[in-house]
Amino acid sequence: MKKTMMGNYAASWGAQLARVQVIAAYPITPQTLIVEKLSDIVADGELDAKFIKVESEHSAMAACIGASATGARAYTATSAQGLALMHEMLHWAALARLPIVMTNVNRAMAPGWSIWADQNDSLSQRDTGWMQIYASSAQEILDSTLIGYKVSEKVLLPTLISFDAFFLSHTMEVVDMPEIELIDKYLPPYKPEYKMDVNDPRSFGALTDEQYYYEFRYKMQKAMDEAVDVIKEDGKEYEKITGRAYSLIHPYRCEDADMILVTSGTIAETTNVAVDELRAEGKKVGNLRIRVIRPYPKKEILEVVKGVKKLAVIDRNISPGYSGIFSQELKSALYNEVDIPVRSYIAGLGGRDVKIEDIKDMANDTLKNDAPNDLIWKGVKI
Amino acid sequence: MRLTIPEHEIMTPGHLACQGCGGSLGMRYALKVFGKNTMLSIPACCWAVIDGPFPYTSVNVPLFHTAFETAAIMASGIKAGLMVQGKDTTNVIAWAGDGGTFDIGLQAISGAAERNDDITYIVYDNEAYMNTGIQRSSATPHGAWTTTTPVKHYKKGPKKNMVEIMAAHRIPYTATASVGYPEDFCKKLEKAKNTKGFKFLHLLAPCPTGWKYDPRYTIKLAKLAVQTNYFPLYEIIDGIHYKQTMKVKERKPIKEYLKYQGRFKHLHEDEVQFFQDFIDENYGILRTKLE
Numbered sequence: 247m248k249k250t251m252m253g254n255y256a257a258s259w260g261a262q263l264a265r266v267q268v269i270a271a272y273p274i275t276p277q278t279l280i281v282e283k284l285s286d287i288v289a290d291g292e293l294d295a296k297f298i299k300v301e302s303e304h305s306a307m308a309a310c311i312g313a314s315a316t317g318a319r320a321y322t323a324t325s326a327q328g329l330a331l332m333h334e335m336l337h338w339a340a341l342a343r344l345p346i347v348m349t350n351v352n353r354a355m356a357p358g359w360s361i362w363a364d365q366n367d368s369l370s371q372r373d374t375g376w377m378q379i380y381a382s383s384a385q386e387i388l389d390s391t392l393i394g395y396k397v398s399e400k401v402l403l404p405t406l407i408s409f410d411a412f413f414l415s416h417t418m419e420v421v422d423m424p425e426i427e428l429i430d431k432y433l434p435p436y437k438p439e440y441k442m443d444v445n446d447p448r449s450f451g452a453l454t455d456e457q458y459y460y461e462f463r464y465k466m467q468k469a470m471d472e473a474v475d476v477i478k479e480d481g482k483e484y485e486k487i488t489g490r491a492y493s494l495i496h497p498y499r500c501e502d503a504d505m506i507l508v509t510s511g512t513i514a515e516t517t518n519v520a521v522d523e524l525r526a527e528g529k530k531v532g533n534l535r536i537r538v539i540r541p542y543p544k545k546e547i548l549e550v551v552k553g554v555k556k557l558a559v560i561d562r563n564i565s566p567g568y569s570g571i572f573s574q575e576l577k578s579a580l581y582n583e584v585d586i587p588v589r590s591y592i593a594g595l596g597g598r599d600v601k602i603e604d605i606k607d608m609a610n611d612t613l614k615n616d617a618p619n620d621l622i623w624k625g626v627k628i
Numbered sequence: 629m630r631l632t633i634p635e636h637e638i639m640t641p642g643h644l645a646c647q648g649c650g651g652s653l654g655m656r657y658a659l660k661v662f663g664k665n666t667m668l669s670i671p672a673c674c675w676a677v678i679d680g681p682f683p684y685t686s687v688n689v690p691l692f693h694t695a696f697e698t699a700a701i702m703a704s705g706i707k708a709g710l711m712v713q714g715k716d717t718t719n720v721i722a723w724a725g726d727g728g729t730f731d732i733g734l735q736a737i738s739g740a741a742e743r744n745d746d747i748t749y750i751v752y753d754n755e756a757y758m759n760t761g762i763q764r765s766s767a768t769p770h771g772a773w774t775t776t777t778p779v780k781h782y783k784k785g786p787k788k789n790m791v792e793i794m795a796a797h798r799i800p801y802t803a804t805a806s807v808g809y810p811e812d813f814c815k816k817l818e819k820a821k822n823t824k825g826f827k828f829l830h831l832l833a834p835c836p837t838g839w840k841y842d843p844r845y846t847i848k849l850a851k852l853a854v855q856t857n858y859f860p861l862y863e864i865i866d867g868i869h870y871k872q873t874m875k876v877k878e879r880k881p882i883k884e885y886l887k888y889q890g891r892f893k894h895l896h897e898d899e900v901q902f903f904q905d906f907i908d909e910n911y912g913i914l915r916t917k918l919e
Binding site for chain 1: 666667676683684685688690691693694698701702704706707708709710711712713715718736738739742
C-alpha cells in the first residue's frame with residue numbers, strides 16, 4: 247500500500263511493522279515526530295509494545311539495553327545532542343551484543359544551536375560497534391528498519407539508521423508500506439540463544455580481565471565481517487518480497503565512469519540528478535552512494551572504483567584537524583590497493599543546502615584538476 | 629518461635645567482598661526474601677566486583693551489570709522486556725551503592741520513580757565511593773574523613789536526605805533499613821516485593837575498609853547507627869504516611885557510634901557535639917512526621 251509520508255513517519259511505521267516490543271524515547275528536534283507517532287500507534291493498540299517515556303536519551307538507550315537483554319525487540323530514536331548523551335550506552339549495547347535498532351535524524355552539534363542536517367552526530371559514534379546505515383529516501387528509512395532488525399538479530403550487533411534532518415525527516419515522499427504478513431515471514435520474533443532468564447541464571451557483563459576481554463573484541467570484529475554478507479543476503483531476501491534492493495553501496499551510472507562522486511545521505515539523491523545532467527553534457531561521471539559505513543564495504547567499493555581515473559568525495563561532516571570522514575575512510579580503503587587521486591569536499595554543514603549546481607561545480611572542479619586534495623571547503627564564506 | 633528470615637540461601641559463598649562487608653550481607657537477605665524469580669540490575673559499585681569476575685557469579689539469579697548512572701532505568705528496561713513477554717511476576721531489583729544512587733544515578737532514579745515503574749531500588753549505603761578507594765559522595769556524613777575529604781578538609785555539611793527525596797515522588801513504598809536488624813530489613817523486603825510500583829529501600833551497610841574499623845564491629849555499628857538515632861528505621865507509604873519500625877527508648881550518644889570508626893577520629897569534642905545536635909534536630913523533624 248502506497249502512502250505519502252514524512253521521513254520521520256517512515257521510521258515510526260518501520261518500527262511498527264517490525265513489531266518492536268519495547269520503545270524508550272525522549273523528545274529532540276527533528277526526531278520528535280517519530281516517537282510522537284509511535285506513542286499514538288501504541289496508545290491506539292496498533293502495536294503491542296511497552297513505551298517508556300524516559301527522562302533522558304542516556305536512559306532511553308539504557309532501557310533498550312535492559313529490554314533487549316531479556317529477549318525483547320527494542321527501539322529508540324534520537325538526534326545530535328541526544329545521540330551524544332547516549333554515547334556511553336552505545337558502547338554498552340554493542341559490547342553486550344544486543345540487536346537494538348535506533349533511528350538517528352542527522353542534526354548538527356551545538357553550539358551554536360542548530361537543528362539542521364549534518365552527519366557529525368552519528369559519525370562521532372563510528373567506533374562504538376554499531377552498524378551504521380545512511381538512508382537517502384523515506385522508503386529506505388522504513389525498509390532499513392526491517393532489514394536492520396533481521397541483520398542485527400543474526401550477527402548480534404546493534405544498528406543505527408541515520409538520515410538528514412528536514413531534507414528527509416520532514417519531507418513528504420511516497421512510501422510503499424509492505425503487507426504485515428510478508429514482514430512477519432521475513433522478520434520472525436527475536437529468539438536469542440542467551441538472555442536474562444530466571445530458569446537459567448547468568449551474569450551479563452561482569453568484571454572481565456585481559457584473559458577474555460581481548461577475545462570479546464575479536465568476536466565483535468568477526469561479527470562485523472560476517473555482517474557484510476548478511477546485509478547483502480537479507481537485502482536480497484527483502485527484494486524478493488518487496489521488489490526493492492538494498493546493499494552496502496549503491497552505485498549509479500558508475501559502470502563506464504571516468505570519475506566517480508562518492509556521497510551519502512540526501513546529497514546522494516541530488517548527486518544522481520547532477521550525474522544525469524553531467525552525462526548529458528558528455529561527461530562520464532558516476533555516483534557511488536555509501537549506504538553502510540560500518541561494517542565498511544571495502545571490497546565492494548574497490549570493485550566499483552578500480553577502473554576510474556579520479557574520485558571526489560562530498561562530506562556533510564568534518565573531523566576537525568583532518569578532513570571529511572567518508573573521505574578518510576575511502577582513502578584508507580584505496581591505500582595499498584589502487585592508486586586513484588581523491589579530491590575531498592566539505593559541503594552542507596549545519597543544513598546548508600547542497601544544490602545540483604553545487605555538485606556539478608565539485609564534479610567539474612575534479613574533472614579539470616588532476617591533483618588530489620584532502621580538504622576543499624565548497625562555498626565557504628570567508 | 630517462627631523465624632522471620634527465610635532459611636534458604638540463594639547467594640553462594642566465594643564472592644569477593646571484604647571481610648565484614650555490610651553490602652554483601654544486605655544482598656544475602658534481599659535474595660532470601662525475593663527468591664529465585666528475581667533479576668538484578670547492578671551498576672558500577674562494590675557489587676560490580678563482589679559478584680565475581682567473568683565467568684563466575686555468586687547471586688544465582690540473572691544479573692545485568694550496567695553503567696554507573698543507570699541502575700534504575702536498566703531495571704525499568706528489564707521489567708518492560710519481561711512484561712511484554714508475559715513475565716510480569718518476575719521481580720526486578722536495582723541494587724546500587726550510594727554513589728550510584730545519591731550522585732550520578734539520581735536522575736534515572738527520579739525518572740523511574742515518577743513513572744512509578746514496577747521495580748525495587750535498594751541502595752546499600754556505605755557512605756562513600758568505596759569501590760574506587762573511599763572518596764566522598766553526597767551520602768558521606770558530616771565530619772567524615774575520606775581520601776577526597778582529608779582530615780584538614782573533612783566533609784562539612786550533612787549527607788543528602790535521599791529518603792525524603794524519594795518520598796517527595798509519592799512512590800508507594802520507601803523505607804530505611806540496617807544490616808544490624810535483619811528481621812526488620814526482611815519485613816521491608818517482603819513489603820517491597822508485594823507492592824506494585826516503585827519501591828525504594830535505603831540500607832545502611834557499614835564498611836570496615838572505608839570507615840576504618842575492625843571488621844568484627846559491622847553488626848555492632850549497624851545497630852548503634854539506629855540506637856543513636858543517626859539512622860532511624862522507618863517506612864513511608866505513598867510518600868506521606870510515616871511509620872517508625874524500630875523504636876529507640878533512650879537514644880545513645882553519637883560518640884558511642886563514632887568512637888569505633890577511624891574516619892571520625894580527628895573530630896574534637898565540639899565537633900562531636902555539633903554532630904549530636906544535628907542528629908537530634910533531624911530526629912525531631914522526623915518525629916513530627918511519624919504517625
